[in-house]
Amino acid sequence: MTTLAPTGFVALSGALLGIGIFGILTRRNFVLLLIAIEIATNAAILNFVYFAAFAPSAPLGISGQSIAVVLVGFAATEVAVGLAIVLALHRAKGTINVAEVTELRS
């Protein structure tokens, strides 16, 4: 049976979430934004998998893995929707640089 320390996993997912948020807030290219969002979402999925692996009881723990399965599918759908918006915007404006799209003041 494999044994591992849970602390390392929490540190890893915290780091990945940090990198993801950092990317979402600093990148201005839509594809990079999508990638940053995926990194952060993967941190959440990783959380569910290892909380399932270290769960005190099996019946509760296994729903963690179920949630992870559902989230993988959800994240893929989200990327597809994001790309559809990118393509439509690219066709309408010829740029996917968020900073260049400035008709609405913010």
Add this chain to the structure above:
Amino acid sequence: MSLPEVAFAILAAVAVVTAIAALLVRELVHTILWIAIFFVDLAAIYFLLEAPFLGVLQLGVYAGAVTILLLFGVMVTRKRIFSRDAATGIGPVPALLAVLTVVFVATAFGEFPAGAVSIRAYDPTALSVNLFGPNAPWLLLLGLIMLTGVSGAIYLVREGRE
């Protein structure tokens, strides 16, 4: 350190490095390469956590489908953004927020037992029984989300008559 711990340390380091590299390299095509390695690396971590089904799913959906989708997005829009805009100004405030996130989560893991804990392995059969049994509404919702996303996305990108 035991063998799994060494393996985890290496995989975790690779995950962090590839995630950072994906966001910082200048060529968008290289970004896709780094993120593909990141997804494969996470799949390896799932295998290490004795979640083989999720590992395979991660390889198929993320390393396969999502990477191709992103690559497709880069190729279709490459005229304007190739090797440009990939690295823009990094403001201090978002960086602070990211650091705060890491610090807070690091505080939380102080609550966990520091030593090694044995990993609870789940049989894929048990997982599917759980997923299609008591937790089936999650899958139903996922199906509805996919229906919405696909129908709207098709509408958004198809050539319409005006």
Add this chain to the structure above:
Amino acid sequence: MDALTLAAPFAPELVVLAGALLVFLLDVAGVRRLEVGGAIASAATAVAFVLVIADLGFAPLAGVRTLGAGRIDLVPGAGAAPLYAFSSLGLVFQGLFLVAAFLVALASLGRPSTERGAPIFYGLLLLATLGMLLVAIASDLIFLLLAIELTSIATYLLVGYTRRDPRSLEAAMKFYIVGALSSTLSFFGASLLFGAYGTTNLYAIRAAAGTVGYPVLALLGFGFLVAGLAFKTTLVPFHAWAVDVYDGAPSEVSAFLAGGTKKVGVFAFFLVFLGPVLFARAGGPNPFSGAPFDIGPVVQVTLAAIAVLTMTVGNVLALLQKEMKRMLAYSSISQAGYILLGVTIGTAPAIAGATLQVLAHVLMKTGAFLVVAAVASLGVGPLIDDWRGLGAQRPALSVAFALMLLSLAGVPLTIGFVSKFVLFSAAVEAQGLYVWLAVVGLLNSALSVFYYGRVLKTIFFDPAPAPRATGAVAGAAGPPPLAVGGIGYARAAAIGIIAVAIVAIGIYPQPVLGPIQSAASHFWAGGP
């Protein structure tokens, strides 16, 4: 149990889903007329509304009741971990969501059919509504978040559905980025709560809110959820996107976002945060006196700070706006602050007040954005100054708009007064520091009178700018003028219904207030 018995409690959801699928099928079959989709959407939401009201125990509709009285407000045993449950407050919210969806569907029925956008608009509208209905029956954190995401993804696409308009696509892009960030934060928070409590069931989390083995982990989970859900509810400091998105989106969609989908976040706040707030209110022995954080009070103080900040910032920024849509967007942000007071105070009357405020907000904001859409279709510009003298030219429309603004300001004899009265008196009743929340709310209401009054003065007392074309002014290439002076029957009907409802409930609130109060006390006692 046969399939029919199993499906019967979900009749409203199934009706809405069937409507969405029908719209998609007709689109595939080549039926291009927008009116068909609009009629299906209006009918589906109206039927679902009737079913929900019947389930709430409205006597004349007892015949179509699909949910036995024994299935509502049922608190399951500790062993059972269902993902959904029917609470009467949830049914009330379902009713509110359906009202918003119905009004938007009805109002967009009158859209000129040569305008861009296929019938898929109504399919997405119904799917978003389906997500909202599912939020209201959630009793599991993941179920709740997935239902919110169903609504979110449908609304990203609704905002961008005029796919050749860069403004609307830009709004869709901003909305998407913010929405994706918020869903990521929410799911991360949910994963931490799963780690701390070992379950994602909201009953279990509410029961164990204060007595958790990993308090810091739980607090972080709640913190990420506050951030994630605050984006959806447009609370300060997570509000910046809302103004741009409401401004850039087609006006009907803005009405749906401000009047409808935003309330999803409100109900999620009720579901998730009442547990820790009740724990803080109970003031019982602190189970982790040695721990660095105490969950309940920290959550409650955070919510109170966000509520006060949201009210104040929203109102001050609304005061500075020159464009009508942006002013309404900021006022919508400030209204979210009042609503958040309900869960911050955490008593049954406060929840009833917040729910009533949600109802008021659904009517007022949907109505106001629909009036903006109607006025824009008359060729009036986006600035508040462009509305000068509209009162003389369009008396009926202007009076309806005035009613909505007066209600937003909380003037007596409108629904806005009733809801604020119930909410603030609940705060005063709760004693102690909660009284100050009521004081801040009242000061903010007074502040808001200034900018609503300024708009009313512009409409009714300022002289009209010299030459203004009336009727449809879209030019030779534009669609033909619509009925009712260029507004269209359907839109005029929707605005009329809202104006009447605002006054009717304002004068005689009891038929609405009674069920809401009883639902709120059930929710407060049972949960989640």
